[in-house]
Amino acid sequence: MKPLILPDEWISKISRLSIATSSKLRGQHKGSHRSQRFGASLDFSDFREYTLGDDVRQVDWNVYARTEKFFIKRFLDEQEMRVHILLDASRSMGEEKKWLFARQITAALGLMVLNRDDRLSFSYVGEQHLIPFRKKGATNRKPFLQLVSNIEEARGVGSFAEEGLKRLPKDSTVLFIITDGLEPISQWEQFFKKLPRFAGDIRCIQIVTEDELNPSYSGDVRLIDSETSREVNVSVSNRVLANYEKSRTEHEGQFDALANRFGIRKIQLSVEEGFQNAIFHKLLKSHWVQ
Missing domain, CATH: 3.40.50.410 (von Willebrand factor, type A domain)
Known part of the structure; x- marks a missing residue:
């Protein structure tokens, strides 16, 4: 632990x-979020004329007293x-x-x-x-x-x-x-x-991380790919850092474009x-x- x-x-x-x-995609079980379906919550939706097979407990007798027609109350479901x-x-x-x-x-x-x-x-x-x-x-x-x-x-x-x-x-x-x-x-x-x-x-x-966005390396360094463990010796110069920044920016732009293309919301933290x-x-x- x-x-x-x-x-x-x-x-x-x-x-x-x-x-x-x-x-609007919800689960099949009860919850605290209003659904587009009709159900048994306390949120009133509208009236519908009674049809054979409806639950008679849903009949609104006040409406019947005024109109002499049977209507049932419908409530929004919560899922x-x-x-x-x-x-x-x-x-x-x-x-x-x-x-x-x-x-x-x-x-x-x-x-x-x-x-x-x-x-x-x-x-x-x-x-x-x-x-x-x-x-x-x-x-x-x-x-x-x-x-x-x-x-x-x-x-x-x-x-x-x-x-x-x-x-x-x-x-x-x-x-x-x-x-x-x-x-x-x-x-x-x-x-x-x-x-x-x-x-x-x-x-x-x-x-x-800040190191990924703006590397602070200088001089001769040995870099190890964390995914493949492949090693590479690099002499870090302004030119190398500029090329890294260009590659990173291109990757970010393509990554963001893909997210937008497929309707995926993206945020960087x-x-x-x-x-x-x-x-x-x-x-x-x-x-x-x-």
């Missing part, structure tokens, strides 16, 4: 928030939201602060779902494959938080984009993808193209800007949470 990655004061603040979505979180645990996510930050974001979003009595499912692509988490209700907040806290280092091999589809349920209202987005664009295209079949509202959270800024400023401002 590892220590929880979110302190109590953050958990208390997170409990005031919930996931915001306009998706659960189903949220899935897919976490990238490949080796490129393995830098200590980056991995902690990614799991904190994961934990925060999961707690928001469970606080509202909605159904949460969670999976990740890494070295180990745990039984997928799929629970509902506030009583499961601590087990979920402990589960995310217990995940070992990000040491997954292979492509997150290729493996991620195998970990997704096909019945989500909202799908969160938490990744650094460093796989080749061709793999992301295949991944993003297939995501709409899994959820009505898809969101990608890209986790970045920096580790150095901190957890509280990410949750209580960026996600709130973007109307991803409320």
